Amino acid sequence: MTVTDKTDAQRLAVQEDVDAIVVAAQRFLDGDIAGDETKLDLQRKASSLIQTVRGPVPSALSSFEEIVKVGALRALLAAGVFHAIPKGGAPMTASEIASRTGMDKSILIRLMRAVTPLGPFRETGEEEYAHTPYSEAYLTADIAGCFPVMSDFIFGPVLQICDFLRHHDWKDAITTRNNPFTLAHNCPGETMFEYLYKNPKHVAPVTRAEAADVEQMAMDLYPWEDRLRGAAEDRVAIVDIAGSHGNATRQIMKIVPALKGRRFIVQDLEPVIQEHSQALRADGIEPQVYDFLKQAQPIRGASIYYFRRVFHDWPDVPEAKTILENTAAAMNRDQSRILIHDIIIPETGATMTHAWQDLSLMAIGGIERTEKNFASLLDSAGLVLVQVWRKPGDIMGIVEARLK
Numbered sequence: 030m031t032v033t034d035k036t037d038a039q040r041l042a043v044q045e046d047v048d049a050i051v052v053a054a055q056r057f058l059d060g061d062i063a064g065d066e067t068k069l070d071l072q073r074k075a076s077s078l079i080q081t082v083r084g085p086v087p088s089a090l091s092s093f094e095e096i097v098k099v100g101a102l103r104a105l106l107a108a109g110v111f112h113a114i115p116k117g118g119a120p121m122t123a124s125e126i127a128s129r130t131g132m133d134k135s136i137l138i139r140l141m142r143a144v145t146p147l148g149p150f151r152e153t154g155e156e157e158y159a160h161t162p163y164s165e166a167y168l169t170a171d172i173a174g175c176f177p178v179m180s181d182f183i184f185g186p187v188l189q190i191c192d193f194l195r196h197h198d199w200k201d202a203i204t205t206r207n208n209p210f211t212l213a214h215n216c217p218g219e220t221m222f223e224y225l226y227k228n229p230k231h232v233a234p235v236t237r238a239e240a241a242d243v244e245q246m247a248m249d250l251y252p253w254e255d256r257l258r259g260a261a262e263d264r265v266a267i268v269d270i271a272g273s274h275g276n277a278t279r280q281i282m283k284i285v286p287a288l289k290g291r292r293f294i295v296q297d298l299e300p301v302i303q304e305h306s307q308a309l310r311a312d313g314i315e316p317q318v319y320d321f322l323k324q325a326q327p328i329r330g331a332s333i334y335y336f337r338r339v340f341h342d343w344p345d346v347p348e349a350k351t352i353l354e355n356t357a358a359a360m361n362r363d364q365s366r367i368l369i370h371d372i373i374i375p376e377t378g379a380t381m382t383h384a385w386q387d388l389s390l391m392a393i394g395g396i397e398r399t400e401k402n403f404a405s406l407l408d409s410a411g412l413v414l415v416q417v418w419r420k421p422g423d424i425m426g427i428v429e430a431r432l433k
């Protein structure tokens with residue numbers, strides 16, 4: 030093939046990709062099918078163009094680029110570079126950033142090369158950089174909360190999934206106490222939570238990460254008021270089990286002001302309750318230390334036993350089944366419901382968002398589930414799936430269950 034042939038073929042391929050993007054962009058703008066589908070389709074077409082422009086082998090190198098980019102972002106964030114550069118897009122020189130942060134200018138320049146060609150920062154001149162809305166996103170509470178924790182504790186183990194599986198002949202030998210996380214952090218026999226919480230300095234950053242609403246959860250998904258309206262006044266309205274900071278309960282209380290005066294309880298392990306109890310009490314929420322793996326649920330006959338982003342941390346057996354059985358033992362057959370608010374993986378057409386969350390959980394022994402997975406898990410613990418509450422385009426859903 031001559032150079033001209035190659036150029037022609039590439040020109041044709043690029044033109045085809047551009048034409049497909051134009052059609053996909055129009056469908057996205059017109060919103061002729063459910064929002065997320067057109068968005069995903071447009072992303073696919075755009076990324077196909079990038080691959081065509083780069084070619085197959087250079088495209089394979091993009092994963093190397095992403096990994097060093099994460100390393101650079103983490104260091105720049107920790108060193109204070111994100112905070113030193115002024116928000117709003119005004120440029121700053123490397124010398125100025127170096128003097129503000131204490132990072133050697135030579136290191137800064139090398140790290141900035143990983144975060145400027147394709148963003149999120151902008152190179153504005155020789156040794157000069159500026160924020161963009163995409164770099165400023167790392168300063169928002171959600172990303173500033175979860176990116177450092179994911180990067181310090183989870184991404185390393187994700188890279189060790191291969192070593193772990195190879196060591197076990199590619200069989201699923203992953204448990205919550207023996208997994209890529211325990212391999213990477215050299216803590217065999219400990220769950221991720223045990224490992225993290227035994228060091229008091231991890232508790233605040235980890236619970237800040239837990240508070241990150243990266244899934245943009247719509248808490249009005251469930252008809253809280255209808256469900257709770259007829260309940261006796263003395264019945265606990267909601268037990269938010271493993272509720273951490275209690276933000277879910279706060280949001281429910283805001284959505285349904287009519288429930289003011291009813292009892293709301295947030296349960297979690299001791300270090301987490303210690304961290305949050307004052308703020309919870311100030312908002313009229315009762316904090317309670319509770320270990321769902323070791324104890325039967327102490328609050329009997331509550332209207333709702335609510336678990337948000339909890340079950341995905343645990344495999345079906347033994348932990349998820351144990352948690353359900355410990356809850357079921359306290360439930361009232363007619364009045365109590367379990368609500369599991371988690372990502373629901375579609376049977377087909379899972380996205381990269383589903384994949385990054387699920388493989389991060391694989392590293393610690395957890396799993397994101399499909400609707401069928403939830404139904405069989407509930408069945409194994411003497412419960413029955415009543416309804417799945419979802420909105421088109423939302424990655425999270427609420428699985429409602431009652432005693433059989």
Ligand SMILES: C[S@@+](CC[C@H](N)C(=O)[O-])C[C@H]1O[C@@H](n2cnc3c(N)ncnc32)[C@H](O)[C@@H]1O
Pocket residue numbers: 222239240270271272273274277296297298301319320321322323336337338339342
């Ligand atoms: C991913 S966070 C979810 C927090 C909160 N529900 C939310 O949606 O933001 C998982 C929570 O499970 C709690 N947890 C872990 N092991 C637990 C146990 N054995 N008993 C009770 N809570 C536990 C953690 O402390 C953490 O707060």
